[in-house]
Amino acid sequence: MIGAVIGDIAGSVYEFSNKKPLLKNIISSECFFTDDSILSIAVADALIYMKKNGFKNSASIYRLYLLEYARKYKDAGYGKRFHAWFNSKNPQAYNSYGNGSAMRTGAVGYAFDTLEKTLSEAAEAASVTHNHPDGIAGAEAVAGSIFLARNGSSKETIKEFIEKEIGYSIKFNLKELHKNYKFEIACKNTVPQAVFAFLISDSFEDAIKKAVYIGGDTDTLACITGAIAEAFYKRIPKELIRQAEDKIGKTLFATVKEFQQLFDWEI
DSSP states (O other): OHHHHHHHHHHGGGTTSSOOOOOSSSSOTTOOOOHHHHHHHHHHHHHHHHHHHOSOSHHHHHHHHHHHHHHHSTTSOOOHHHHHHHHSSSOOOOOOOBTHHHHTOTTHHHHOSSHHHHHHHHHHHHHTTOOSHHHHHHHHHHHHHHHHHHTTOOHHHHHHIIIIIIOOOOOOOHHHHHHHOOOOOBGGGTHHHHHHHHHTOSSHHHHHHHHHHHOSSHHHHHHHHHHHHHHHHOOOOHHHHHHHHHHHOHHHHHHHHHHHHHTTOOO
């Protein structure tokens, strides 16, 4: 869970620039949290509520918490359509295939006991806004990868899930992506790249560095990569966690900690 936040913060300062550095420091003084962290924590908070009160009408609970967090943290850098959604008097799903569904769904991967349930809940969490099939597939890809990773699956098994179950190709070359990859928001053009950054990494930190090195929508790529890498490597340096806490503040960090404790996931 905190891996997604660290990735978001690490990629924040490069999102709309042409810079694609190979980071020396994961989190610098210029970094900040964005909508990726806010909405990831919103979904986590919704899952906390449902864990305590029962998993009923989950789509309506995800919707409630997404609205609450977005309206509280109004200036976190939301996309135009999502911004219009949470400011509407009657918010309705808007058939988006953007990566906002994928970046916020990481917590779902930690919350359930089967892959089938994980995927169905990822679809519920996505569809309150991103009810396009591609938007749902992106969310399923992220949550499913996390579920497999935290349960001990190999990288090859995760890759096979992404390619066969989701339908994404992961046939990339890091140097070519670094040179040619441009800013994209569609799930199908961002989630595979984020998964690739994880697959070719050798540690949590290395995964984040590779996601930022790829470029494009760097906060979202690194958010997704970080979420999966945390589940797989099961180790994040304490200093990075402390830096993330300093960036997001005690209130948001307390929700992350509560989620990790409630769902038995401590790093």
